Amino acid sequence: MSTASISTTPSTGKVVPKREPKPGLILATIVTCQLMLVLDATIVNIALPKIQTSLKFSDANLSWVLNAYTLAFGGLLLLGGRAGDILGRRRMFVSGVILFTVASFIGGLAVDSTMLLASRALQGVGAAMAGPSMLALIITTFPEGAPRVKAMSLFTAVSSAGGSVGLLLGGMLTTWGSWRLVMYINVPIGAVAAIAAARLLNESPRVQGKFDIPGAITSVTGMGSLVYGFINASEHGWSNPTTIGVFVAAVVLLSSFVFIESRVDFPVFPLRLLRDSTRARSYGSYVLLVGAMFSMFFFLPQFMQEVLAYSPMKAGLAFLPLTATLFAVSRFIPKLLPRFGPRPLIVTGTALIAGALFWLSQVSIHTGFVTGLLAPFLMFGLGGGIAFSPIALNIMNGLAPRDSGAGSGLMQACQQIGGALGIAVLVTIFTSSKKGSHDPNPAVNFTHGLGTGLTVGAGIAVAVCLISLTLKPKPAAPSAGPAPVLE
Structure with missing residues (x-):
């Protein structure tokens, strides 16, 4: 089996002095970059109508403004982590942030649909390079215990709330300016972040080994096929021949990937990481919980604009209480986790998310924001702030430094797969339910489909809650001591 060697020894004998670590500035840089990558998945949503008019996209091709980014990002994450x-x-x-920034600038300059789609795919490549390294840098910068819990809590809060921030920011930029601003806004942020990272970060020790070329090929093509399958299913249905063919290809390629990884010395993703049952269940929980979360971020903005007649900016502002609550609650996780351990927090948080989604499923065409949306939004923010950090820590804690990139790559791949899966499944259910409602008022039919989709999303959150009950309980640790070791 052919592999390409990677030298892990500097070509010169010079000793490169290490920078004095500045954890606060390092975390601020990483979190800012993560916010930039996460909100980019939703900030474009509200700008789509103006993009379609400006660049003359067809209805069929418009969704690829989102899909090109998702497909490149999701398909390359495992390889990006191991690289x-x-x-x-x-x-x-640093290379990923620079590529993402340059691609954003090109996208803002786009003169036709092809140029914009190419820039969006290039953004996805940059995100796949930078994304896995963020978590790995947190793991290597912050020691296990209270410092890492605090850093991970902030990181996961940004990851969870970034979607709603993107909706708000997209509404503001498209209302006050041009759709091109949703691309240009990444340029100054990315430039500052790349410079800060280059100045603040020390290079990590490189894993001695070789690139697993067959594993890299099967992981990229397999993950890409899986994400594309979900995208195609949401647009053309599960029985569409292309959907079926792509899913079959994904199964074959990912099965080949597992076979290859079990037999090479330096795999793209070490399968031994999944032997830890808690970590394996946490990966699965992350996929499902992100899928449930997307049921709200996908459907509610449409409901607000199409049924309640909100402007894009007002729809974005409506998510502000949820975002603020999620961020506020996440700040308490470093105190709660050592005291209670991860299981009670994950169970409580996912139960709150399930309750919020079910509550939202009861909306009608007469629902008001204060009377019908505000309370479940706050409930969702409370649940998300409690649940996501412990799940992420269950995944990342205990990883050897040589595997932190691969482990974080799979975690972010789970986020992309969960989002694509959630949209594909719930859009299918929404469409079927909407067609089954024969009210002469289209808004009533839309709301009926919305209720069904959110009910299924609540059921997915309940499934995560039940999975969490199977985790081993952790003994409470004194609040002044280190955080408990998570399995």
């Missing part, structure tokens, strides 16, 4: 382990996480992170 950081082998080539150096600082190098991958």
